Amino acid sequence: MAMSQIDSAAVKTAQPLVDSAVSVRNVSKKYGDVQALKDLSLEFPKGELTSLLGPSGCGKTTLLKIIAGLLPHDSGQIEVGGKTVTGPGPDRAFVFQDFALLPWANVLRNAAFGLELRGVAKSEREAIAEKYIREVGLAGFENKFPHQLSGGMRQRVGLARALSVNAQVLLLDEPFSAVDEQTRRKFQEDMLALVANEKKTFIFVTHSIEEAVYVSDQIAILLPRPSRVSEIIRPTSFRGKGVENIRRDSEYLDIVDEIWASLRSYVE
């Protein structure tokens, strides 16, 4: 297949070039009898956005939660910024698929909640949260409650909360899957700006091939049974061409097609 040329070339050039913000080495995880991850290794380069792409049930959420320190793994090692992960830490912030906002708290308190838990004084944490609320485009909604917001706006609050704690690594679990298509496109454009401005490492779980190719510096394709990293793809040519042109770029279209070719056999 055409695929194998791209991916073997990509795998060879990808890893030694940049230093890693997050290293996953030989990690395995079982839920009872279900082998969710088996001997999985993956490097996440600093300052880049890496997507984890794969059919549902291949262990994307499991891997992300293990990196977050929310879930123990059975064997192997995770390092974030050179330090071994043993639990949640200030160097990582999570954006949840279902937003995980506090329904009884307004936008401002939700966005400042990470800082509240770290014991930052109220005026200080609210100033920081306000800045990020503005950055994600929610200025003016500080006193609204989650149920008064659309799904897209709720996820922006989740994003502001994660940005406010100034963690070096952002872990996003299908952040836009509960959001309508137009909002989702806007989000994807905003993500590109965020990656460029924030100088953080993003680990982004998605099941949308187009989304992964659109936003990623690096795409890791995960396959189930046994769960493994099957390919690592690094798009090269279209990143600098401006957000309007990406979807028409021939490399973009080729990569989307090739990923689909390799995933289609896993779709039931």
Next chain:
Amino acid sequence: MNNRPLLLKLLSAALVFGAWEIAGRIPISYAFPTFIESMTALLSMMGDGSIFLAYAETLKPLVLGLVISAFFGIGIGLWIGLSARFEWLFGPIFIVMQTAPLAALIPILVMVYGIGLTSKVFVVCVMAMPVIVLNTSGAVRNTPQSIKDMAKSFLASDRDVLVKIIIPAASPIIFSGLRLGVSAGFIGAILAELKITPTGVGDIISYSRSVADYPSMYAAIFSIILLAVIFLNLLEKLENYMFEGNNRGYVSD
């Protein structure tokens, strides 16, 4: 916006009282007084102060029992909700307590604690506590995993998770347990006065029945219902004050 529910409440009260008046006039039973007769009896008991003396007596076991039930009920409920082992140990006791017929327990309570205040407080607690415990523990166990995970990922301590996540998330159900517990506690207080020793409002009820003064009997019953309604409304005010977000709806998707 705020006046409509009040208007509806007044309307439904007027309907009930009207029906009561008509039923009393037919009459459906010689032992069933009209609304106006009952209210007159209530006013005369208020005039000579006897009803207030009765409440001073009735409120003692009631308030004491409710405070104990709320405090320990919520405490034990939180504990059962948080610890599977504790639930295994104590959960069944409260389920049995909630389903057991209280009247059957009263002789045992009297045997152990005599006929004084202690027994009456116990009756109120036995009535009020199980539903508070069971609601609290159920609500704690049903706290969405994802907001607990969220708090942990942002470095919450176990105490933070309890105070900032579990309790606020569980508070609507805890309060509905409290409301049910308070209603049950009122029943318990009157039952204790009817079954153990006739004192307070229970005494008015049993005495007026024995001398066929039905208006006074119904006046006493009416007053206890009124008091319970006022009490439940105050509890709702407290809930809205403590957990402002509770009446703002929940994020479902």
